[in-house]
Amino acid sequence: MATPTLRSPALPSIRDLSARAHTGRTLPVFVLSALLATGQMYVPIPMFSAMRADWQVGSGVMTWIISAFAFGYAGGFVLFGPLSDRYGHRRVLCVGMVVAAVVTLLTGLAPAAPVAVALRVVQGLVVGSIPPAIMAYIATRIAPGHRAVVTMSVATSFLAATVIAQLVSQTVVESFPWRTVFLGSAVLFATLAAVLRVVMTGDAPAGRDKPLRHSYAAIPAVLRIGALLPMLAAGALSMAVMVGVYTGIEITGLVDGSGELLALRAGALPVMFALPLLAIPLSRLSRPAQMVLGVLVAAVAMVAATFEGAHPAVLAILLAVLVGGLGVIAPAVLQSAGELGGESRAAASSVAMFSFYVGATFGPIVAALAAPHGFAVLAWTLAALLLAALALTLFGARLLGARAEVAG
Template identity: 85%
Template sequence: MLSALLATGQMYIPIPLFTAMKAEWDVGSGAMTWIISAFAFGYAGGFVLFGPLSDRYGHRRVLVTGMIVAAVVTLLTGLAFAAPVAIALRVAQGLVVGSVPPAIMAYVATRVEPAHRAVVTMSVATSFLAATVIAQIVSQTVVDAFPWRTVFLGSAVLFAVLAAVLRSVMLDDAPAGRDKPLRHSYAAIPAVLRIGALLPMLVAGALSMAVMVGIYTGIEITGLVEGSGELLTLRAGALPVMLALPLLAIPLARLSKPGQMMLGVTVAALAMVAATFEGSHLAVLTVLLAVLVGGLGVIAPAVLQTAGELGGEARAAASSVAMFSFYVGATVGPIVAAAAAPHGFPVLAWTLAGLLIVAFAFTVVGLRMSRSVATA
C-alpha cells in the first residue's frame, strides 16, 4: 500500500509546487499542467510495457527493480534545471514508475486468499486514490519549509527504502511462460481489448480519473482558494472518506461491479453539480470534494477487479490495460482544467460534471453488454 501510494503520488506532488517552479523557470501555467500530463502519459505507457513482463518474469522481481530505477529517475527529475527538461524527465519517470501498480495488483490477485481479496484490492486501490490528496498535502507541507526540489529528492529516497523492504517481505516469484517468446507476453493485451463488456467500463474509469485530476489542478489554476492553510484544509478534507473506502468493500460486494460503478459515478456527478453553485464557500467545497472523491473511489476498484477476473491467467496484463485507461484519463484531466479553469470555477465544475455523465452512460452500456454475455 505504501508503494502504491508513493508511486501514484508522483503524479500529484508537483501541483502544490506550481508557484515555486514557475518562478524559478519563468514559465506559465500551461507548462505546469504538462508537468502533470507528461507523467500521466509515461505512467500509462509503463502499465502496458511492464504489466505483461511481471507475468513473465515475476511480480516481485519487476516490482523491486522498478522501484530501484524509479529512485534514480526521480532523483534526476528533482535536479532538472528547466521546464522542458523536467517535462521530458517526467515522461521517463512515469514510464518507470508505471511498472509498480500492475505488479502489485497481480501479486494481490495471485497471493491473497479469495475471501480477503476484495478488501485487499480495495485497500491498495484506495492507496492509488489517496495519493491524489496525501501527495499534495505532503508536497505542500515540505515546500512551505524547504525548496521544491526537496519533494523529489525525498521521494527518491523513499523509493530506494521501499524497494529493500519489498524484497524482504514479498514471497518468491513462481512465474510461468518464460519458455515462450517474449511477444507471447504482450499478446495478452489485444486479447484483453477484445473483451467487449470491459471496454465501456475502461472508458468510464478513464473519464472518472480525468475528473479526479482535473478538479485539483483546476482549483490551483483558478486561484479559487488562497493561502496554504485553506488549500491544506481543502485537500485534507477527503482523507476520512478515503480511509473509510476499504470498510465499504464488503457491503459494496452485494452489488455487481457495474452496479458499483453506477453508484460511484452518480454520487460523484451530484457532488460536482452541487459544486457549481456552492464552490465559493470553502467549507461546503471541502465537503463536496470529499463526496466526489468517495464516489470516484468506488469506481477504480470495481474496474480493476472486473479486469482481473476477466483477464484469467493474464491478470497483470488485464490490470495494466485497466490502469492504462485510468491514466490516459489522468493525462486529459489537466488539459481540460487548463482549458476550462480560466473561465471560472463554475465552468470547470460543469465541464467535469459533463464528463461524469458520459461516464455513467458508458457504465450502463457495459452493464447491458455483461448481461448479454451472461445470458448467451
C-alpha cells in the same frame, strides 16, 4: 457467441501459488508503495508557483508536468505489466522501485521546464511498472478470503495519493525548496525496494521458454472483450475528473492561503480511509452497479460544486463526496477487468490501469482550458464528463448482461 476465456502462457501454475503471502506484513508496504508511486503524479500541483518562478514559465507549461507523468505512467502499465508474470512480480517490482529512485532524483535536479517534462515522461514510464506487479501479486499470492479487502485498500491508496501527495508536497514546500520533494521521494523508493524484497514471497515466473511477444499476446485479446471497454472508458473519464478538479482549483486560485488549501485537500482523507471498510458491503452489488453508484455520487457532488464553489467549507465537503464516489469506481473497474480477463489477470489489470491514466493525462488539459473561465465552468465541464461516464457504465452493464445470457 460467448467471449473465449483468455489464456496467457505467462501466468504461474496453481501449484506455484501454494505459498501464500502474509497479508499483515504485505499490505502496509503495498499501501505505502501505491501512495508513493501514484503520488508522483500529484506532488507538483502545490509546487506550481515555486517551479514557475524558478523556470520562468507560464501555468500552461506546468500542467504538462502532470500530463507528462500520466502519459508515461499509462504506458508503463502496458509495457511492464506482462513482464511481471514472465520474470516474477517481486523482481519487476523491486527493480522498478530502484530505477524509479534514480529517475525521480534526476527529475528533482532538472534545470529547466523542458528537461523536467521529458524526465517526467520517463519517471512515469518507470513508476508504471509498480502498480501492475502489485495487483497481479495480490490476485495470485494473497489468500482469497483477504483479497477483496487488500484490493480495495491498495486501489484506495492509488486514489488517496491524489490528496496525500498534495498535502505532503504543500507541507514540505512551505519550509524547504520544492526540489526536496523529489529528492525525498527518491530516498523512499530505494527504501521500499529493500523492504519489498524482504516481505514478498519468492517469484514463480513462467513462460520464459516462449518468445517475449507471448507475454504481450493477451493485451489485444483483453481489448476484444466488448463488455469491458465501456467500463474502461468510464474509469478513464472518472480519473480525468479527479485530476482535473484539483489542478483546476490550483489554476483558478479559488482558495487563498496555504491553510485553506490544506484544509480543502485534507477534507477528502476521512472518506478515503473509510473506503476499504465498504469493500464487503459493496461486494453484494454487481461491479456495474458499484460503478453506477460511484458515478452518480460523484456527479451529484460535482453539479452541486458549480453553485457552492465560492464557499471553501462547502466545497471541501463536496470534494470529499466526489472522491468517495470516484473511489468506488476504480476498484470496481479493476476487479471487472480481472474477472473478465480470466487467466490473463495481469494483462487485464494493466489495460485497466492504462485507461485510468490516459484519462489522467487529459485531466490537467481540461482544467487548463476550462479553469480560466471560472470555477463554475470547470465544474460543469467535469460534471459533463461524469454524465458521459454514467452512460458508458450503463452501456457496459447491458453488454455484460447479454454476454452472461449467451454464456449461460
